[in-house]
Amino acid sequence: MYVCLCHGVSDKKIKQLALEEGICDVRGIKQCTALGSQCGKCIKQTKEILNETVPILYQKVS
Numbered sequence: 001m002y003v004c005l006c007h008g009v010s011d012k013k014i015k016q017l018a019l020e021e022g023i024c025d026v027r028g029i030k031q032c033t034a035l036g037s038q039c040g041k042c043i044k045q046t047k048e049i050l051n052e053t054v055p056i057l058y059q060k061v062s
């Protein structure tokens with residue numbers, strides 16, 4: 001599913017960046033993709049996806 005329609009960034013891509021690259025905040029996702037740089041409507045959903053995904057990352061580490 002596309003989260004950022006303006007730049008074609010999917011939830012899968014956001015989860016991949018979080019779990020494989022350890023990017024845990026919206027700022028980091030924005031630096032790796034163009035997400036949020038146009039209308040900004042995707043920011044809220046990106047935060048929600050990170051809130052679900054980041055705890056999984058910490059489970060993997062511990």
Ligand code: FES
Nearest residue numbers: 004006038039042
């Ligand atoms: S939907 Fe992401 S900048 Fe517009």
